[in-house]
Amino acid sequence: MDVIGKGLPGMKIRTFVIAYVFALAIFLFAQRPARPEPDPRFLVIDLTHSVNQNVPTYELAEHSAYREQTIATIEKDGYFARQISLPEHYGTHLDAPAHFVRGLWTVDQIPAERLVAPLVVLNVQRKAAQNPDYQITVDDIANWEQVHGHIPQAAVVMANTGWESRWNSEKNYRNADRQGIMHFPGYSLESARFLVEARSVIAIGIDTLSIDYGPSKDFPVHKYSLSHSLYQLENVANLSQAPEFGATLVSAPTKLEGGSGAAVRLLALVK
Numbered sequence: 346m347d348v349i350g351k352g353l354p355g356m357k358i359r360t361f362v363i364a365y366v367f368a369l370a371i372f373l374f375a376q377r378p379a380r381p382e383p384d385p386r387f388l389v390i391d392l393t394h395s396v397n398q399n400v401p402t403y404e405l406a407e408h409s410a411y412r413e414q415t416i417a418t419i420e421k422d423g424y425f426a427r428q429i430s431l432p433e434h435y436g437t438h439l440d441a442p443a444h445f446v447r448g449l450w451t452v453d454q455i456p457a458e459r460l461v462a463p464l465v466v467l468n469v470q471r472k473a474a475q476n477p478d479y480q481i482t483v484d485d486i487a488n489w490e491q492v493h494g495h496i497p498q499a500a501v502v503m504a505n506t507g508w509e510s511r512w513n514s515e516k517n518y519r520n521a522d523r524q525g526i527m528h529f530p531g532y533s534l535e536s537a538r539f540l541v542e543a544r545s546v547i548a549i550g551i552d553t554l555s556i557d558y559g560p561s562k563d564f565p566v567h568k569y570s571l572s573h574s575l576y577q578l579e580n581v582a583n584l585s586q587a588p589e590f591g592a593t594l595v596s597a598p599t600k601l602e603g604g605s606g607a608a609v610r611l612l613a614l615v616k
């Protein structure tokens with residue numbers, strides 16, 4: 346039927362159109378499920394600590410380097426907003442190759458496709474519990490491979506040392522002795538060499554303050570791994586919730602132009 350051809354007044358057409366749009370909206374809203382269901386494609390595990398002023402830091406400081414200031418309130422301004430300031434290497438964060446090697450990728454330059462990768466979790470909790478200065482060995486990697494097979498190409502390898510249980514105590518997390526030397530687990534240079542040269546991993550991560558173990562003064566693993574254009578993930582959380590193999594890791598750092606590193610949101614997607 347040609348409504349306009351029948352010469353209905355403009356007002357009636359407008360009423361008709363409004364009624365139609367309204368009915369359509371009701372129909373579409375009715376199709377919305379009552380409660381949003383979790384994504385059936387995968388389970389999401391958050392491997393990130395919250396950012397606040399209590400985050401333990403590598404450098405010992407009297408006051409937190411993290412600042413937050415409320416710059417707008419709903420009562421006064423109609424919206425809520427804060428201004429924050431934090432070091433590039435704070436909390437769960439990513440180290441870009443430029444952190445130790447001039448001219449290599451800054452955090453914004455790491456290609457996005459390298460930020461989504463198969464996740465491998467090495468469990469060394471028992472060894473680290475016996476020796477806080479434990480350094481992950483090639484043997485630890487061989488043990489993992491005996492169970493799961495070869496580490497796939499372009500994977501991110503994480504060390505679950507159990508150190509996360511100390512997160513809420515800066516003193517225990519830094520674990521410094523009387524001379525101020527820290528004691529926490531890290532990677533041995535040999536294990537990093539093996540992961541890069543024999544297994545072509547693209548990133549390594551750990552649940553401590555540093556990829557290099559606590560007493561390190563010259564950061565050999567940082568220098569080696571970053572000079573090979575890997576990125577590093579430090580102060581990682583919830584690794585015991587992630588499977589040792591089979592998850593996909595999404596590392597989403599703030600795209601900070603020229604940055605040596607940045608706070609990162611780490612999500613493990615488990616099928």
Ligand SMILES: [Zn+2]
Nearest residue numbers: 434440579606
């Ligand atoms: Zn760092």
